[in-house]
Amino acid sequence: MKKKFIRVMFFGALALATGASFVGCKDYDDDIDAVNARFDGIEKTLSELQAQVGGYVKSVVYDPVTGKLTVVGADTKEYTIPMPKEMPEYSLEVTKEGKVILKKNGTEVSSGNITFPDDPVIPTYEEFDPAKLTMNDKGEVLYNGKKTGVTIPATPTPTSSIVAIKNAEGVVTGYTITTIEDGKPVNGTFSIVDAVPLKGLTFAPSCFVGGIPSLKASNLTYNKWNAQKYDAPTETGEIYKVADTESYITPQIWAYYHMNPASASMDQIETLAFLSADKDYYPVSRAAEMNPIANKAKSKVETEKDGQRYLKVAMDADAEKIPAMNSGKVAMYALQAKTKAIGGEEAKVITSDYASVYRVVMKDFVLKTLVGTDNKVLYGQTTPRTGTTPNALAGKAEEAITAAEDYTVATDGKLELAKLITTYYKENGGTELIKMENVEDYGLKYVFTPSNYIGGANNETEQNTFFNAADAALGTINPEYKGQDSEATENREPLLRVELVDIATNQVVAVGWIKTKIVKGTTDGFPVEFNKGTYYYGCDNFDKSLSYIDMNDVYAKAKLNKTEFHNAYKLKVDGSGNIVLGTGSTGVVTEIKDDPATATNVLNWVVTPAQALALVKASKAEMFANVTYESVDGTRGDITITMKAGIAMPNGVIKNDQKITQAWSADKSYVKADVKEPVTTAVTDFKLDLFDVFEGRKVVVSDVNDTNFPSFAKDKLTAKFIFSGANVVTIGTDKYTFTVTANGTQLNASKNGAAATKIATIDAKGIITYNKVDKNAQTLLNKSAYNVDPFTAGIEIVVTNECDEILPLTGNKFDVKFLRPINVVDLKSAELKDATTGTAKIDMSKLLGLTDWRGEAFAVEPIDFYTYYGIEGATAISIDKDKIMTTLNASEAAPKLLKDVAPNMSIDYACDLKKSGNDITYGDLVYANGKFTINAPFKLFIPVTVKYTFGEVTSTVTLTITPTHD
Incomplete structure (x- = not known):
């Protein structure tokens, strides 16, 4: 068989803390020992090999004929590792789409899929990271800790097997070796990738300040807690007192960086240095230089709790020169890493992006x-579990002793509490609690201690008697009596004390207690999930049941037959006997018992269209319901059955080609509404039929998939129009706020927060009617001329099917612009001579003209515009004398109030509309001099208001006063 030759490096992301390239699925030493014990004749362990060849290797060759792995180091020396012969050949291949394929002798055995993680985008980053492809002790293939659905055969031979792991290009990136230990498979992974050095660094911010990715340099302030001494356990337990004086911690500053590739290690890095930059930060002055230093000796590469691998750089800096948060100053820095020249690769300098660093104070x-899905405050702290009043039992275990337990643990089980503890704090005097991600970064650690007291179900009993003290010191409650599992531990109530400790001083920063209760030993519960397909939204409910085969899967996993299962378990129901659904579930689940067609108990799941639609509106594309089978006698863990289904929604389009082009704006975004052109009968309403602007008076919906969504076939759809959304219009100093009724058929407006009034309505026939009598409606309609900024309302097309379900649409929103029916035009050519014999007067028709929404000038014959628009009577036209402006002793650009300049000068006007043929007069405007001679012309700017059927229009007209003589 031909040898396979690949240029590789040890992939650090899968190596354990020792730097070995074997990754065990249990404890490291146990796994290496187990593997070595099975592979007789191995000359060097991988740990020894790693030490000899360094961080890089030039190649790895596996020869299945001889069963040898040959590694060529960066120093060109060869290292040979003998393997057992005649091992079955498997390969694990990954496509670019994320499909994982397991093959044996080139034939597919099984396949699954991976989900690529949300890694930062940095140059040349490859989506698939072979280092994240691992196996657990069950032979299940994982990617980034998540199962792919592929399982390596547990015992392919009585001895062992080797699996080649290939990337999307078909290049071998590692080998997984399986051997048998005590009848169980033990796996080790030898991971390799192309030998590439560190290529990129991207800063991982802990916060953003002013939009800048930033790092917190923390100062911790606390009052230490001191334990009181007592000779023997009491019923009220331990007591801690808080000190009056403050203590401080100035922890090491840690800056985190994503690496490309993620496998890079500290062995590749020659030096680390920070580049600091003193940048201007307007509108305040720049920050002082803080000259950070990268402490390479302390820096490390680690996989953090989020599962990602980071370069963690220790920053040394003068804390006093680091700007405080919210100081308005900024100190900028970037990390520069110089790589080693190893394995033929040239040394390079890589510079990260710039970031800022800020000083913050952490306290409280x-x-x-974590209890269930809630993070609950530990008992006995100043911050209470509920409410805001400081806890009267702060520093006392008594609160936990007298309270209900947070957790239960079986007599034959264990409860690992250490993994559930988190620390929160307040920052810079704020009131919000912020989670501390890595307490070690701040010079802190957790200390767990059995908290002894007398009490529990059987009084006068020391509770520490019933659990393992050594395990408790590790944060684990392990029920035992005299070192063994025992029924005697049942109903005992162990207390675990948790201290947050300042590592440097060993002082207690915070202390609290966790209450547990030991219950009868249980058989572990488990979750089961069934996919019930896709719900295509429509008139019918989504109605699916678990089949008898589904339930048989549950019985088999519980290792019970049907009768045994239903004797041992009962469905969790409420007081009315209804099945209780888990949080986030949708719909109703009922149990169908002993149906002759199924011969078993099955669950039926029903979701209404309205319930599915509510999920879609919440941006969810999937629905689920989970139910719980509870143990009848309390000796078994819960079995949770989840049924899930996708939700598919129809979608229609209102296309622009259905709109009559000439009736719409060029971009088909709005139509205009107006009164009809004048006729002999006076206008009484202001209406617009919205169907008229669509071809054939029909709103046509396109692009609906009738096959999947028969409820939304075209012949089952009905369209209507509603007002959509609300906005605010400001006229002068008045603000009009709009609302729409729940059914969308009425548009209302509130002036300056007063009661809202009706502006317009839409009926079922698509006819908009403007409210001509309402003062708010009149003001809005008359706020501007038709060609300036007419009042606009949003309209939405709503399409429903026969069961009144709404079809999601695009292209279904547009505006209606309401055109003001009339306009007042300033003629600007009217003149009056000063000191005229008799009365100086001029007909108002010489100062103003009237046009309608078409721009047509008013006429009397053959159609009387005045009668049509309702401009009639002695109040039709009026002026506001107090607001007349003038250029008298002023300029046209900056006129003055006439009454302030010449209080004796007067302008009077009384409306007197008279029609004669096609001529009309409006009545005289009378001017009276202020008793002084005018030697130069000046202008009067007169506010004129014209009242008509739909309110009133106010405009300013101009009258020029000419001199008494030349």
Whole structure:
């Protein structure tokens, strides 16, 4: 068989803390020992090989004929590792689409899929990271810790097997070796990739300040807690007192960086240095230089709790020169890493992006534990579990002793509490609690201690008697009596004390207690999930049941037959006997018992269209319901059955080609509404039939998939129009706020927060009627001329089917612009001579003209515009004398109030509309001099208001006063 030759490096992301390239699925030493024990004759362990060849290797060759792995180091020396012969050949291949394929002798055995993680985007980053492809001790293939659905055969031979792992290009990136230990498979992974050095660094911010990715340099302030001494356990337990004086921690500053590739290690890096830059930050002055130093000796590459691998750089800096948060100053820095020249690769300098660093003060530390889905405050802290009043039992185990337990643990089980503890704090005097991600970064650690007291179900009993003290010191409650599992531990109530400790001083920063209760030993529960396909939204409910085959899968996993299962378990129901659904579930689940067609108990799941639509509106594309089977006698863990289904929604389009082009704006975004052109009968309403602007008076919906969504076939759809959304219009100093009724058929407006009034309505026939009598409606309609900025309302087309379900649409929104029916035009050519014999007067028709929404000038014959628009009577036209402006002793650009300049000068006007043929007069405007001679012309700017059927229009007209003589 031909040898396979690949240029590789050890992939650090899968190596354990020791730097070995074997990754065990249990404890590291146990796994290496187990593998070595099975592979007789191995000359060097991988740990030894790693030490000899360094961080890089030039090649790895596996020869299945001889069963040898040959590694060529960066120093060109060969290292040979003998393997057992005649091992079955498997390969694990990954496509670019994320499909994982397991092959044996070139034939596919099984396949699954991976989901690529949300890694940062940095240059030349490859989507598939072979280092994240691993196996657990069950032979299940994982990617980034998540199952792919592929399982390596557990015992392919009585001895062992080797699996080649290939990337999307078909290049071998590693080998997984399986051997048998005590009848169980033990796996080790030898991971390799092309030998590429560190190529890129991207800063991972802990916060953003002013939009800048930033790092917090923290100062911790706390009052330490001191334990009181007592000779023997009491019923009220331990007591801690808080000190009056403050203590401080100035922890190491850590800056985190994503690496490309993620496999890079510290062995590749020669030097680390920070580049600091003193940048201007307007509108305040720049920050002082803080000259950070990268402490390479402390820096490390680690996989953090989020599963990602980071370069973690220790930053040394003068804390006093680091700007405080919200100081308005900024100190900028970037990391520069110089790589080693190893394995033929040239040394390179890589510079990260710039970031800022800010000093923050952390205090008021609070310990929490995850109970169910809630992070609950530990008992005995100043911050109470509920409410805001400081806890009267702060520093006392008594609160936990007298309270209900947070957790239960079986007599034959264990409860790992250490993994559930988190620390929160307040920052810079704020009130919000912020989660601390890595307490070690801040010079802190957790200390767990059995908290002894007398009490529990059987009084006068020391509770520490019933659990393992050594395990408790590791944060684990392990029920035992005299070192063994025992029924005697049942109903005991162990207490675990949790201390947040300052590592440097060993002082207690925060202390709290967790209450547990030991219950009868249980058989572990488990979750089961069934995919019930896709719900295509429509008139019918989504109605699916678990089949008898589905339930048989549940019985088999519980290792019970049907009768045994239903004797041992009962469905969790409420007081009315209804099945209780888990949080986030949708619909109703009922149990169908002993149906002759199924011969088993099955679950039926029903979701209404309205319930599915509510999920879609919440941006969810999937629905689920989970139910719980509870143990009848309490000796078994819950079995949770989840049924899930996708939700598919129809979508229609209102296309522009259905709109009559000449009736719409060029971009088909709005139509205009107006009164009809004048006729002999006066206008009484202001209406627009919206169907008229669509071809054939029909709103046509396109692009609906009738096959999947028969409820939304074209012949089952009905269209209507509603007002959509609301906005605000400002006229002068008045603000009009709009609302739409729940059914969308009425548009209302509120002036300056007053009660809203009706502006317009839409009926079922698509006819908009403007409210001509309402003052708000009149003001809005008359706010501007038709060609300036007419009042606009949003319209939405709503399409429903026969069961009144709404079809999601695109292209279904547009505007209606309401054109003001009339306009007042300033003629600007009217003149009056000063000191005229008799009365100086001029007909108002010489100062203003009237046009309608078409721009047509008013006429009397053959159609009387005045009668049509309702401009009639002695109040039709009026002026506001107090607001007349003038250029008298002023300029046209900056006129003055006439009454302020010449209080004795007067302008009077009384409307007197008279029609004669096609001629009309409006009545005289009378001018009276202010008793002084005018030697130069000046202008009067007169506010004129014209009242008509749909309110009133105010405009300013111009009258020029000419001199008494030349």
